[in-house]
Amino acid sequence: MDIRQRIIAVPRRLLFDRDYFWYLASLLLIGELVFNGLIINKVAYTEIDWVAYMQEVKGFLDGERDYMQLRGDTGPLVYPAGFVYVYSALYHLTDLGNNIRLAQYVFAGIYVATQAVVFAIYHQSKKIPPYTLILLCISKRLHSIYVLRCFNDPVAMLFMYCCILAMIHRRWLASCILYSAALSIKMNVLLFFPAFGVLLWQSLGAWSTLFYLCVIAGIQVGLAYPFLTTYPGSYMARAFEFSRVFDYRWTVNWRMVDEKVFVSREFANALLLGHLMVLFLFVAFVWCKGHLIRVFIDGFQNKRRIISVDEIIITMFTSNFIGIVFARSLHYQFYSWYFHCLPYLLTRSVPGKSLSKAVIRTIVLIIIEFCWLTFPSTEASSWSLVTAHALILVGLFVGTNE
Numbered sequence: 001m002d003i004r005q006r007i008i009a010v011p012r013r014l015l016f017d018r019d020y021f022w023y024l025a026s027l028l029l030i031g032e033l034v035f036n037g038l039i040i041n042k043v044a045y046t047e048i049d050w051v052a053y054m055q056e057v058k059g060f061l062d063g064e065r066d067y068m069q070l071r072g073d074t075g076p077l078v079y080p081a082g083f084v085y086v087y088s089a090l091y092h093l094t095d096l097g098n099n100i101r102l103a104q105y106v107f108a109g110i111y112v113a114t115q116a117v118v119f120a121i122y123h124q125s126k127k128i129p130p131y132t133l134i135l136l137c138i139s140k141r142l143h144s145i146y147v148l149r150c151f152n153d154p155v156a157m158l159f160m161y162c163c164i165l166a167m168i169h170r171r172w173l174a175s176c177i178l179y180s181a182a183l184s185i186k187m188n189v190l191l192f193f194p195a196f197g198v199l200l201w202q203s204l205g206a207w208s209t210l211f212y213l214c215v216i217a218g219i220q221v222g223l224a225y226p227f228l229t230t231y232p233g234s235y236m237a238r239a240f241e242f243s244r245v246f247d248y249r250w251t252v253n254w255r256m257v258d259e260k261v262f263v264s265r266e267f268a269n270a271l272l273l274g275h276l277m278v279l280f281l282f283v284a285f286v287w288c289k290g291h292l293i294r295v296f297i298d299g300f301q302n303k304r305r306i307i308s309v310d311e312i313i314i315t316m317f318t319s320n321f322i323g324i325v326f327a328r329s330l331h332y333q334f335y336s337w338y339f340h341c342l343p344y345l346l347t348r349s350v351p352g353k354s355l356s357k358a359v360i361r362t363i364v365l366i367i368i369e370f371c372w373l374t375f376p377s378t379e380a381s382s383w384s385l386v387t388a389h390a391l392i393l394v395g396l397f398v399g400t401n402e
Helices: 003-016 018-042 050-061 081-093 100-124 140-147 153-168 172-183 187-204 206-223 232-239 265-287 292-300 309-325 332-337 339-349 355-373 379-399
Strands: none
Touching: 003 018, 018 100, 018 140, 050 081, 081 100, 081 206, 100 140, 100 153, 100 309, 100 339, 140 153, 140 332, 140 355, 153 172, 153 187, 153 309, 153 332, 172 187, 172 206, 187 206, 187 265, 187 292, 187 309, 187 332, 206 292, 265 309, 265 379, 309 332, 309 339, 309 379, 332 339, 339 355, 339 379, 355 379
């Protein structure tokens, strides 16, 4: 093969040859650095929660330890202690929260770091072609969430993806530390917990699982120590509030539902029941392969099973996705909870290497992106999102249960 033919072959190898995975990944990461810099300098920043975050942590830095008294313009502080420490650091780094441009650059770094970690997760999979990485870089909404809003969701998800990468490398202690760190910033990562528990149980047995769960809990207690030793009731009520009713005007997924139904306890209970039922089906028939009782008993007998890399990835991603499907409300920043999972989930939900399958996966991803770009959401966009989610979920159950 002469030099000309080799040059012509480079794009194909970058897109399809796994030996060239990190060449393509490196090009995309460099492009992301440049692109995020352009966004920060060319697109106006939109204030939503940053000022409120700074007001909340200022109260902590001024000596307040009662979570009921920590609040900002958008309401009370409703995030765990890790959030307080992370944004306290940002408060000092950004000149008491006034240098928002610097904060944007920090979040651009978080964006690129998250992409790098997710790329590393995808690289470990045996089922993902390199061109899939391009799909991880095309979301307009995701760029906005990170560098034009500075929400706390991306910070939690960076730790969460690091946790999954540690699991892939069988660094169980590190994964538990990283998981607890993510949980201390925002409790949406609890959606990963069922899969995390099942994987620990099957990989390590009951007693090691119990130990690692104690590690996770211990870190939570340690981080929350200043609050738990002063106003424990306030901390638990605010930081881990499960009964909060979301604002209907921000919902992305349930616009087709009447507002009275949306805020009702019956609607919340129906979604919770659906979540638990579908989760049980996946635990029993997919993750435990129809041998739930045997897996449970094997855990107490310290029988361990070697879990493949792809099994770790699909189980963790699916657990989170089930929670997304049955979420009482999805606000725009919540897209960061699962966008990076979507290309992988679509590959497993619509398996196959044919061009037609790749086109179907891409179309579904574009539809989901369009739904998240529609502001305010409409009945049509919500129906489209819920339908796309449902189709992926059915495909995951059928495809991974074969």
